[in-house]
Amino acid sequence: MSKRVVVLGPPGAGKGTQCALLAAARGLLHLSTGDLLRAEVAAESSLGQQVKAVLERGDLVSDDLVLAIVRHRLSLHQGGWLLDGFPRNSPQAAMLDDLLADLEQPLQIALQLQVPEEELVARLLSRGRSDDNEAVVRKRLQIYARQTEPINARYQERGLLQWVDGLGSVEEVAARICNSLDECAPSEETIC
Ligand code: AMP
Numbered sequence: 001m002s003k004r005v006v007v008l009g010p011p012g013a014g015k016g017t018q019c020a021l022l023a024a025a026r027g028l029l030h031l032s033t034g035d036l037l038r039a040e041v042a043a044e045s046s047l048g049q050q051v052k053a054v055l056e057r058g059d060l061v062s063d064d065l066v067l068a069i070v071r072h073r074l075s076l077h078q079g080g081w082l083l084d085g086f087p088r089n090s091p092q093a094a095m096l097d098d099l100l101a102d103l104e105q106p107l108q109i110a111l112q113l114q115v116p117e118e119e120l121v122a123r124l125l126s127r128g129r130s131d132d133n134e135a136v137v138r139k140r141l142q143i144y145a146r147q148t149e150p151i152n153a154r155y156q157e158r159g160l161l162q163w164v165d166g167l168g169s170v171e172e173v174a175a176r177i178c179n180s181l182d183e184c185a186p187s188e189e190t191i192c
Contacts, residue, residue, distance in 0.1 A: 003028060003081075003082075003181060004080055004100075004105055004107050004109075005082050005109045006086075006109075006155070007084050009111075009112055009115065010120055010141060010144045011137070011140045011144060012119075012121070013114070013120065014115070014166050014173060016035070019082045019084040022177060022178075027079070028079070028081055028082050030082050030084060031070065031081055031083050032084040033069060035084075036069055037066075047065075055131055056131055056136070057131075058136035058137070059143070060143060060147070063095065066086055066092065067099070070096070074099065087148075088147065089147040089151065090150065093151045093154055107160060109160055110161045111162050111181075112152060112161060112163050114166050114167075116167075119167065120141060121141070124137045124140075125137060162180045
């Protein structure tokens with residue numbers, strides 16, 4: 001069965017890695033707003049030029065801009081999907097609700113990856129992305145705590161929120177996510 005999943009968690013929690021594995025294993029669309037924005041920057045498109053400095057500072061780009069990206073991708077897609085990095089604040093979460101109602105694709109699960117802050121900072125600083133220097137990392141974690149974490153309550157109220165321990169090996173976390181999705185058992189060859 002297709003799944004429609006929002007993957008939540010702070011920067012460095014492993015959302016991108018886990019979504020990529022799960023998407024490949026389950027044939028789901030992995031929609032990462034961060035990846036799409038970085039691709040625009042790398043391509044030096046007009047959108048990329050518009051958002052480059054925002055990404056480098058660790059700030060959020062405009063809600064309307066990311067919503068347009070997500071709307072475009074989801075409306076072209078049939079089947080299940082994983083949203084990675086969106087929604088990032090309450091207005092985006094409300095926009096997503098409206099979009100999914102329009103598309104008649106109700107959300108089925110919101111997965112929250114849990115990782116302690118010291119571990120996040122260590123992971124982010126070892127990653128070497130251009131927005132991963134210490135000052136920017138701290139700012140991104142602060143934005144997460146202030147703007148993104150509060151949206152968990154919205155999904156919890158609707159009984160959609162599942163917490164997953166994000167500490168451990170990639171395979172261990174993948175197995176926990178599979179259990180949460182209640183779909184598949186991990187094996188040695190296939191992550192799930
Ligand atoms: P990520 O790869 O999800 O950590 O995103 C990297 C950067 O892209 C963020 O620090 C923001 O500048 C931007 N970004 C990604 N997703 C969003 C979003 N949903 N809303 C606003 N900005 C975003």
